[in-house]
Amino acid sequence: MRFARYLSVMLVKLAIVATLILAFIAEVLDLVDNAGDIVDAGEGVSGILLYAGLRMPILLVHAMPLGTLIGALLTLALFARNSEISAMRSAGRGVFNIYLMMLPGALVLVILHSTLIDVVAPRAQSKLAIQITQRLENRQEGMRDTKITRLRVGDDIITFDRVSDRGRRLKEVRVYDRGPDKIVTARTTAREARWRDGKWTLSGAEKISWTRDTLSQKTPADGVWTTTMTPDDVLGALSPESRISLDSARKVLAGQQTPNAPLPFYETLVERVYAMPLGLIVMVLLAMPAALLNWRDVRSTRHMAFALLAGLGFLLTDGLLTTLGLTGVVRPTIGAWSGVAAFAVIGAFRIWRIDAGWKPARRGRPPVGLPAEAGA
Structure with missing residues (x-):
């Protein structure tokens, strides 16, 4: 129990650090594109800091899956370097048992991610839209804004x-x-x-x-x-990468709020509010082959490479299927959940093969003219 807590705490710490680093890199790139407009509007350094603070939650939402993968890989690599993984496996604990000990930490990350998706990010995006309207308001009255905003209401x-x-x-x-x-x-x-x-x-x-x-x-x-359009709908149309809360999406599906997109968009969004955080558990699952890392054997780095490629493949596949669901090409449930389910099966199969033992390599055929015993 104490070792499971140690593993989970290490996973949470490293995943949060990796997520923050990725989000800060994305923040810097975003400010390179938008800082000039903020300064031209006369908002100065305070306006840039406010914009950066409001953009950070949505960037954290996007960065957390990859940050969780990196955090899990670093956790396993550190434990392998200290020979703690070897000691655990010598005591009869397989890779699946190590995954179960890391699962509480993954669930903590799921809760944090869910809070960001459904609570923090929508509110930050709403305030960001208000900042954008105030920026437009501060411009000269005689200057015409050539950017036209469009939205669909019914x-x-x-x-x-x-x-x-x-x-x-x-x-x-x-x-x-x-x-x-x-x-x-x-x-x-x-x-x-x-x-x-x-x-x-x-x-x-x-x-x-x-x-x-x-x-x-x-x-x-x-x-x-x-x-049925409201000022909140106007602010949502102005906000880049606007995120809609679960409550708002359900109101749209119930006919209580104005839809600004096709209904499959909201249906997929409701499913993704649940599926996206659970993808963090899949990320930890895909990272588990890194437990075979041996710092004395360079060939073992292929397990780390496989885990990293599997996690990146999950991000790409899950994003593509989600887009197909949002646009109505596939059913919302399929678009939201199929990527998570497929890679969960891949990760579980990989762990099962590790714990069950790999098939021994085939012996090469003996040279011609030598008996089988000699070639053995």
């Missing part, structure tokens, strides 16, 4: 040029009404849309209809704008 497409007041005020709004066949039937243009008392109000608005009965007929459209 079947309709909404675009706007500028945002202020934390998503409660939109400039140059265009609403494209679409029928069940996805064909545009009308377009509404408005100089401004403001959010007051839980509803949108359009000013300087005009609607043009393209149906057969009212082709190209223009009518004033000032007044209340009936839509």
Whole structure:
């Protein structure tokens, strides 16, 4: 029990350190691209620090699977170097027993990852979107922002040029009404849309209809704008790599919140909230062949290389299948879980082969003219 705690604590420490290093590297690269815009907006060093702090949670979400793999490999390598793995195997404990002793540490990492995915990252992304709107607000009023933001609300497409007041005020709004066949039937243009008392109000608005009965007929459209879009949806559209919490995704599927993407996106997202953290356990499982590392035998490094390649292959395959699920190419359950399940089987099979013993190498055939005993 004491040794299991020692293994788990070492795994958690090294995995967190590796995750932080990877996240800081990604943070530096991200600031290289965005620090200039922040400084041009007049926010200075404080604005850069605020941006870096708000971006860090989402970077940690992406870095933690690889950080867990690296942490597990380093843990096993350190124990192998101190001959602790050899002592454990001499006492009759196999690689699977070592994995079970590291499992509590992996579960701690799963809890941390789940908290980042569903609690910390969505809130940080929301505040980041507010910072972006404030940056737009601080620009000169006469300067037109050429970047157009688009989002889908139900079947309709909404675009706007500028945002202020934390998503409660939109400039140059265009609403494209679409029928069940996805064909545009009308377009509404408005100089401004403001959010007051839980509803949108359009000013300087005009609607043009393209149906057969009212082709190209223009009518004033000032007044209340009936839509399920909220300022939070506007902020979500502005935020790069926006993450949606499990609660928000469930509200969309229940029809209580505006969908900004196809429904398979939200269905896959709900599944990934559970599947993605469990991928950390799979990462530790794939790293276990590194327990065969022997610092006196260079050939044993192939076990470390196999573990590293298997972990990278899992990241690539899982990301590809998740993308297919988000876009509706495959079923959400398949996209979210198949990568985790497949590589869990691969990792378990690898451990079973290690504990069961490898097949002995085939003996070479004796040279011609020599008896079998002599060639043996």
